[in-house]
Amino acid sequence: MMYGYWGKILRVNLSTGEIKTEEFGEDFVKKWLGTRGFGIHYLLKEMDPKADPLSKENKMIFSTGALTGTTAPTGGRYMVITKSPLTGYIAIANSGGFFGAELKMAGWDAIIVEGKSDKPVYLRIEDDKVELKDASHVWGKRVGETEKILTEEFGDKHVQIASIGPAGENLVRFAAVMNNGHRAAGRGGVGAVMGSKKLKAIVVRGHKRVEVIDRSKFISVVREKTEILKNDAVAGKGLPSFGTAVLVNIINQNGLYPTMNFRYGQFKYAEEQSGEAMAKKYLKRNKPCYACPIGCGRVNDTETVGETEGPEYESLWALGANLGINDLASIIEANHLCDDYGLDTISTGGTLATAMELYDRGLLTQEDLGDAPPFRWGNTEVIHYYISKLAKREGFGEVLAEGGYRLAEKYGCVDCFMGVKKQELPAYDPRGAEGHGLGYATDNRGGDHIKAYLISPEILGYPYKMDPHDISDDKVKMLILFQDLTAVIDAAGLCVFTTFGLGADDYRDLLNAAFGFNMSTEEWLKIGEKIWNAERLFNLKAGLNPLEEDTLPKRLTDEPMPEGPNKGHVVRLKEMLPRYYALRGWNEDGTIPGEKLKELGLEEYI
Amino acid sequence: MAIVKFFATLRDITGKREIEIKNVKNVGELLHRLYEIFGDEFKNEVEGRNMILVNGRNILDMDGYKTEINDEDIVSVFPPAGGG
Numbered sequence: 001m002m003y004g005y006w007g008k009i010l011r012v013n014l015s016t017g018e019i020k021t022e023e024f025g026e027d028f029v030k031k032w033l034g035t036r037g038f039g040i041h042y043l044l045k046e047m048d049p050k051a052d053p054l055s056k057e058n059k060m061i062f063s064t065g066a067l068t069g070t071t072a073p074t075g076g077r078y079m080v081i082t083k084s085p086l087t088g089y090i091a092i093a094n095s096g097g098f099f100g101a102e103l104k105m106a107g108w109d110a111i112i113v114e115g116k117s118d119k120p121v122y123l124r125i126e127d128d129k130v131e132l133k134d135a136s137h138v139w140g141k142r143v144g145e146t147e148k149i150l151t152e153e154f155g156d157k158h159v160q161i162a163s164i165g166p167a168g169e170n171l172v173r174f175a176a177v178m179n180n181g182h183r184a185a186g187r188g189g190v191g192a193v194m195g196s197k198k199l200k201a202i203v204v205r206g207h208k209r210v211e212v213i214d215r216s217k218f219i220s221v222v223r224e225k226t227e228i229l230k231n232d233a234v235a236g237k238g239l240p241s242f243g244t245a246v247l248v249n250i251i252n253q254n255g256l257y258p259t260m261n262f263r264y265g266q267f268k269y270a271e272e273q274s275g276e277a278m279a280k281k282y283l284k285r286n287k288p289c290y291a292c293p294i295g296c297g298r299v300n301d302t303e304t305v306g307e308t309e310g311p312e313y314e315s316l317w318a319l320g321a322n323l324g325i326n327d328l329a330s331i332i333e334a335n336h337l338c339d340d341y342g343l344d345t346i347s348t349g350g351t352l353a354t355a356m357e358l359y360d361r362g363l364l365t366q367e368d369l370g371d372a373p374p375f376r377w378g379n380t381e382v383i384h385y386y387i388s389k390l391a392k393r394e395g396f397g398e399v400l401a402e403g404g405y406r407l408a409e410k411y412g413c414v415d416c417f418m419g420v421k422k423q424e425l426p427a428y429d430p431r432g433a434e435g436h437g438l439g440y441a442t443d444n445r446g447g448d449h450i451k452a453y454l455i456s457p458e459i460l461g462y463p464y465k466m467d468p469h470d471i472s473d474d475k476v477k478m479l480i481l482f483q484d485l486t487a488v489i490d491a492a493g494l495c496v497f498t499t500f501g502l503g504a505d506d507y508r509d510l511l512n513a514a515f516g517f518n519m520s521t522e523e524w525l526k527i528g529e530k531i532w533n534a535e536r537l538f539n540l541k542a543g544l545n546p547l548e549e550d551t552l553p554k555r556l557t558d559e560p561m562p563e564g565p566n567k568g569h570v571v572r573l574k575e576m577l578p579r580y581y582a583l584r585g586w587n588e589d590g591t592i593p594g595e596k597l598k599e600l601g602l603e604e605y606i
Numbered sequence: 607m608a609i610v611k612f613f614a615t616l617r618d619i620t621g622k623r624e625i626e627i628k629n630v631k632n633v634g635e636l637l638h639r640l641y642e643i644f645g646d647e648f649k650n651e652v653e654g655r656n657m658i659l660v661n662g663r664n665i666l667d668m669d670g671y672k673t674e675i676n677d678e679d680i681v682s683v684f685p686p687a688g689g690g
């Protein structure tokens with residue numbers, strides 16, 4: 001008997017309609033742990049990394065983590081792993097809410113989706129009973145309505161649904177997979193892959209209890225770690241009080257709040273869109289995910305949209321300061337629209353910011369837009385109008401749906417695009433946190449903050465404060481540790497926000513208690529390193545040219561920050577990158593040597 | 607005269623977004639003054655962990671509580687916070 005997992009994977013072929021069960025044992029858990037680990041194993045084993053991401057050759061893995069569905073604090077997460085239509089490399093999107101735990105409770109650890117259906121379908125799972133059903137009646141519907149209809153159809157309000165909105169159906173390159181209305185496996189266009197397969201939703205209801213090897217021991221470890229989080233000033237107080245948006249004032253005061261497509265590092269209206277302002281004006285209550293003692297999720301109420309969830313810090317910035325927009329109610333509405341159409345908010349905002357920069361420079365003109373609103377900085381009309389247009393690929397939305405990089409390329413200004421590996425950057429200007437900049441440049445899924453959040457040591461001071469402009473080996477090593485540890489936390493099915501209170505040894509304790517393993521922190525971290533390298537291997541096989549693509553937009557490496565506390569600074573990426581490769585044990589050209597792959601047990605994937 | 611800005615929970619405790627403070631040499635002295643003005647609740651919130659910036663630069667990257675405060679400096683005081 002297995003613990004933590006059932007050892008059962010569901011394989012669904014949408015081309016043939018065949019549904020199979022496959023099994024795995026404890027060795028597989030010790031090798032890959034879960035989510036990203038399971039996902040990269042199957043992608044490397046079963047698909048050509050050069051395959052077109054929107055073709056039937058691409059595979060999609062929905063996977064729970066080792067502690068998903070247990071009572072471990074925040075143990076409710078799942079990930080979607082596939083080849084990204086935005087970057088052309090690995091997509092590893094993580095979501096909270098309740099879907100992941102429900103999938104595990106239905107007796108399934110992961111689902112492999114392959115092939116392509118001719119007509120819209122959804123996958124219905126009720127414990128062991130699994131079937132593909134017609135989804136024509138919900139095709140074209142937004143996320144909220146889709147969830148409502150499919151829940152009614154199932155006849156059980158506890159059912160959990162992961163679905164796509166019109167953006168995914170229309171193959172918008174940054175469409176998300178959504179669950180619980182507002183929770184997103186957001187980045188990399190995983191929703192477009194689901195849309196290309198004509199899979200509208202996965203509907204799941206489970207009635208099983210996830211077992212651990214020694215329940216009373218596990219409960220006592222869970223209690224200990226939950227207490228740490230509850231008593232932690234950030235996880236137990238700051239995040240519940242103000243949500244992630246507490247960062248608006250922090251990042252702005254520190255001078256790295258990207259403003260108007262990263263032209264500036266401070267936004268003069270930041271206060272008006274801060275977590276403090278949101279709590280005062282619109283907050284109704286907190287909404288935690290499954291088994292979460294933190295509860296950073298916000299339920300807001302505005303006149304235009306009524307009760308809605310979010311925005312989180314990143315979305316608030318992407319649809320606000322990055323576009324020069326200061327009106328909080330408009331941002332909340334834009335965030336709601338992104339969720340309902342099934343769009344990644346960061347890439348949506350980044351794409352609109354690219355358009356504003358092109359318009360400002362006269363490269364994109366009103367003639368190109370016709371009667372549609374001008375892309376002027378601060379124009380709130382832009383966010384609401386173009387979000388629905390791009391989700392439906394109507395008018396100029398057809399161009400925007402391709403993402404910021406392709407937009408910038410079309411209008412002859414690739415440097416106007418602020419992203420890495422064709423994915424739009426999140427809400428920190430790395431000219432004010434250079435280690436975080438190295439993280440952007442080397443992230444396996446392109447422009448991204450959450451796979452190695454160096455903002456923690458560089459700005460927030462966790463686990464200890466590091467100077468944001470220190471680029472010594474200590475900083476590079478910290479980035480590598482964060483990349484590897486985050487892979488472990490993801491694969492465990494936990495939320496990265498637990499890191500504000502927990503350290504690497506705490507995750508070891510939880511995992512060992514669930515499985516009855518006696519693995520050291522170093523051994524768990526080695527799995528993280530293996531996952532990171534395996535994802536890199538996939539990217540290299542897909543055609544990644546490290547020396548050209550492990551990079552940052554010129555604005556961040558060549559144009560000094562014009563004002564504020566980081567005035568005069570750039571990211572000294574060229575000084576850090578060779579040391580990063582060396583400390584990773586990689587070749588000078590950023591490829592992985594055979595002996596490193598062997599050391600990590602990855603020979604069979606070469 | 608320096609301007610001291612408060613954020614997050616500190617706004618509820620102090621009832622203010624910012625105040626002006628005269629005649630403090632460094633951040634340590636400033637904190638003592640703030641403890642006198644706003645009492646134990648304020649002290650408990652920031653004494654153990656905090657984030658203090660002088661003109662947008664973290665005092666931990668400068669001289670800690672000995673970081674000097676000059677006229678017209680802006681000091682931002684946060685309780686422990688995070689997100690992402």
